[in-house]
Amino acid sequence: MDTRRLPYLVDLARLGSMRAVADVTGTSTSVVSQQIAALAREVGATLVEPDGRRVRLTPAGRRLADHGIDLLAAIDAAVDDLDPAAEPAGTVRVAGFATAIRRSLMPVVAEFATTHPGVRLTFREHEPTEALGLLEADAVDLALVYAFDLAPSAVPIPPSAAVGEVLWEARWGLGVPDDGPVPAAATASTSAEVLAAYADRDWIGNSRNSADEDVLRLLGSVAGFEPRLTHEADSLDLVDDLVVAGLGVGLLPHDRPVRPGVRVLDLPDPPVRLRCRPVTRRGRSSWPPLAAVLRALR
Structure with missing residues (x-):
């Protein structure tokens, strides 16, 4: 054959x-x-x-x-593998979500200017499903994707892909208006109790990924209500704006500065964690330029 x-x-x-x-x-x-x-x-x-x-x-x-x-x-x-000792050289095409590009990839570019000058990285900002579609079509060499631990099936992995170990994780909470005294929900012992305190509010989902909605519906069901997903936003800055305007509440990361007027409440039990992983086409991770990028990310 x-x-x-x-x-x-x-x-x-x-x-x-x-x-x-x-x-x-x-x-x-x-x-x-x-x-x-x-x-x-x-x-x-x-x-x-x-x-x-x-x-x-x-x-x-x-x-x-x-x-x-x-x-x-x-x-x-x-x-x-024919020449694993060769100095890596070539363009590594990456698709990933904005936080991963800022947090993981941009520092690699600066590092490689000294350590691997022959390696060039190009970025495309995409949500996980979009990035995996580009990987499947061989339009990129590396996809950086995320999934919440409470909604791991929101991002189906193509059969031709290989998923790497978690690069980093971040705790997420509930973004609500910071318009007065600390709300009672801030001292709740479970995540369901936190959500239940805002059951009558409008909720904000993600316009390009169902993971946020899956997490909210799961925790809402535990709390005994169905979140009313009224708005969808891809930009976290826009989520901030919607919260400040009193138009809804939604998930936001703890490790990101928020604009004045937004408070991020802890979701203590179960915690909501977003995990970032690298995904490559099977058999490609040993390509020297890509292997160098993966080592730097780890």
Whole structure:
């Protein structure tokens, strides 16, 4: 089997049409069809079948595509390992959420100017689902994603991806108006009691990620109410503004300065922790420039 044909099948499984595969690979549909047909002859199995005016993978095609992800990752790793002692050089494309870029990546750029001048980092600010989609499409080399410990399933990991160890974690609390005496909820012993004190308020979720909403609904259910998610914001600064204006309450990190008029109440039990992890395509983490970045992040 000529493994150079496998990417066409893997991309067809991911993209769903030969036209899309041709666009991604810069070829034509006839070339894609020929490569997959040749692959079918080599493995002695039917890999695609007609589906109206398009084609779809057969069960054998799906199985081979799944194996293809691992095979291609192993090939990438083998090539990367040929010269592990070489000075890292190249561009590492990163997609990640704003806090991770500021906290984890920007210091690496300054460090690498001295330690690895041949490595260049480019950043794209994206929420986890978006960043993982770019990683799956091979548009970036590294995704920095987050998940709350109370909502770990909010970010599905693609089968072609490998998740690294937690880089850092941050405690989150409930952002409420700071408009007078310390509220009684500030001394509550459970997170559910804190939320219950604001059950009649409007709530603020995240416009690009469901994790905040999942955490609020989980804690709200323990407290016996359904949070009324009225607003959605991607910017933490905008969450501050909405809270100060009395338009809602929502989750905010403890380790971030807030604007005057906002108080972040502790969520003590269970605590709400956001954890940041690096995600790469399987087999790519040994590529010297990327390996250097991952070492610096750790």
